[in-house]
Amino acid sequence: MASECQVIIGNHATASKKNKHKAMKTTIHPKKLFATDCLGALLTAVVTGIVLVQFESVFGMPRNSLYFLSGLACLFALYSFLGYFYFSAIGLKIIAFANLIYCGITIFFLFYYRGLLTLAGVGYFLVEIMVxxxxxxxxxxxxxxAGTNTTQP
Structure with missing residues (x-):
């Protein structure tokens, strides 16, 4: 499916004009990606730092790890918020790789706390990782x- 998608940034299309009508178009402005990332990180921060902490026995992840994940999510939300106003393609790559690091840390926690985690806990974190x-x-x-040298106001 990914090969069928066409990502359009502003007026620049990644697919040739020949394939333009064959491919499914997905118009995603980088500012919208930063906004989406910011809102997602805020949601993650609230869920991991408040909701899951209140239901630690239901999910099994220890509080200190939930607070750590929540803190990371808050930092990512701040970065994405600033990225919304000061966009750069490199900044988008940075938050993408930061998100991958978050996933790696979460996977580490899934293995480290495998004896404590419940099915609900594993399920929640696996869905979060997939998203x-x-x-x-x-x-x-x-x-x-967008290119690595462009900066948009």
Whole structure:
């Protein structure tokens, strides 16, 4: 499906005109990606730092790890908020790789706390990882299409 998608940044298309009508178009402005990332990070911060902490016995992830993940999500939300106003393709790549690091840390926690985690906990974090990886894919495609030297106001 990814090969069928066409990412359009502003007026620049990544597919040739020949394939323009054959491919499914997905118009994603980098500012919208930063906004989406910011809102997603805020949601993650609230869920991991407040909701899951209140239901630690239901999900099994220790509080200190939930607070750590929540803190990372807050930092990513701040970065994405600033990225919304000061966009650069490199900045989009940075948040994409930061998101991958978040996924790596979460996977580490899943293995480290495997004896404590419940099915609900594993399920929540696996779904979160899948959503983040989809976002990272779009962010990297958009950053590549926008070019590494462009800065948009």
């Amino acid at each position: 983040i990886i989809c976002l990272v894919y779009v962010e990297l495609k958009s950053a590549a299409a």
